[in-house]
Amino acid sequence: MKKISNKVLSLFLTGIIAFATLAGCGQQGAKKGNETKKETTTASKKIGMIVSTLNNPFFVSMKEGAAKKAKEMGYELVILDSQNDAAKERANVEDLVQQGVSALIVNPTDSDAVGNAIKVANDKKVPVLTVDRKANSGNVVSHIASDNIKGGNMAGEFILEKLGGKANIVELQGIPGASATRDRGKGFHEAVDGKAGVKVVATQPADFDRQKGLNVMENIMQGNAKFDAVFAHNDEMALGAIKALKDKKVVIVGFDGNEDAKKAVDEGKLTATIAQQPDLMGSLAVENAIKVIKGEKVANEIPVDLKIIKK
Known part of the structure; x- marks a missing residue:
């Protein structure tokens, strides 16, 4: 009887150990599952x-x-x-x-x-x-x-309205290959090309950069191009052009509506900007x-x- 009891006790203890091991594995698996879930969520x-x-x-x-x-x-x-x-x-x-x-x-x-x-x-x-x-x-x-095409069109139409439908215009392009450069230029040219008394006298890239806008504008001026308006594909180039033009009376239109451009409009240095958000x-x-x-x-x-x- 004693031998049987010992055997039963041994089996009982073995069962407890096995259960504890399984429970521990289950908790560890759950923990890993939670960690995985947490990682996925993160x-x-x-x-x-x-x-x-x-x-x-x-x-x-x-x-x-x-x-x-x-x-x-x-x-x-x-x-x-x-x-x-x-x-x-x-x-x-x-x-x-x-x-x-x-x-x-x-x-x-x-x-x-x-x-x-x-x-x-x-x-x-x-x-x-x-x-x-x-x-x-x-x-x-x-x-x-x-809609950059629409924005370029707005800029062209504004310039023509401002100058009574006749204008010699300089275009400062953005980075060649950028869709904004292509689309703003397309909209602008749709507004001004083929109009009597309207001519784009210079088109040069200045890479959306203020300093390059200044340098390109100076080069255009040294080439003795006669113009009364500038359309820059962004405000940075327009602000650079303003420095080059100094007090020269020219209609200047930028694109973006950044804070420096808005200030320049308020001060009468920049004629207008096509404002994005x-x-x-x-x-x-x-x-x-x-x-x-x-x-x-x-x-x-x-x-x-x-x-x-x-x-």
């Missing part, structure tokens, strides 16, 4: 944003609008600066994909070159949205931007990136309103 709350350059008030405002919206919606936003370098842009995409972002917002340095960077994200199944400038290749789920662009980009992360449908094109600011 990843889904991280969005990457790549800006062409933060050496431009327009894109700084875009970044700030995006950061504010991300914070408001409880998402982490990692922002990298491409410094107008397509190679750095691709490296930035690789970095953010490696960090495990669940969506990527790209403001391209160049509409053609950015395609290679976007394909890096496409290969890793990371959805991409573009903002302000389009990508000419790669899979992009949504593009958030002003870069902070709203950034905000809408984040808002729609979150919709994509949640599996919601978004529009292929999301327009942001333009307005003309003049004194």
Whole structure:
């Protein structure tokens, strides 16, 4: 009887040990499951944003609008600066994909070159949205931007109205290859080309840069070109042109509506600017990136309103 009792006791103790081991494994598995769930949740709350350059008030405002919206919606936003370098842009995409972002917002340095960077994200199944400038290749789920063709058209029509339908105009272009350069130029030329008494006497790129805007404007003036209006594809170039022109009475129209441009309009130095809303662009980009992360449908094109600011 005693032998039987010992045997029963031994089996009983073995059962307890086995149960404890299984329970421990179950808890460990649950813990790992929770950790995995937590990691997934954290990843889904991280969005990457790549800006062409933060050496431009327009894109700084875009970044700030995006950061504010991300914070408001409880998402982490990692922002990298491409410094107008397509190679750095691709490296930035690789970095953010490696960090495990669940969506990527790209403001391209160049509409053609950015395609290679976007394909890096496409290969890793990371959805991409573009903002302000389009990508000419790669899979992009949504593009958030002003209607740049319409804006260029508004600038051309304003100049003609201001000068009574006759004008010699200088055009300062943005970065060659950027969709904003192409579209703003297209809209502008639709408004002014073929009109009697209207001539575009010089068209040169100044890469959306203030200092280059000044230098290009000085070169055009040294070439003795006669003109009474300047259309710059962004405010930075327009502000550079103002420095070159000094007190010369010329109608000058910029594009973007940044704070320096608004101040220049108030002071009578800049005739007008076609105002975008870069902070709203950034905000809408984040808002729609979150919709994509949640599996919601978004529009292929999301327009942001333009307005003309003049004194």
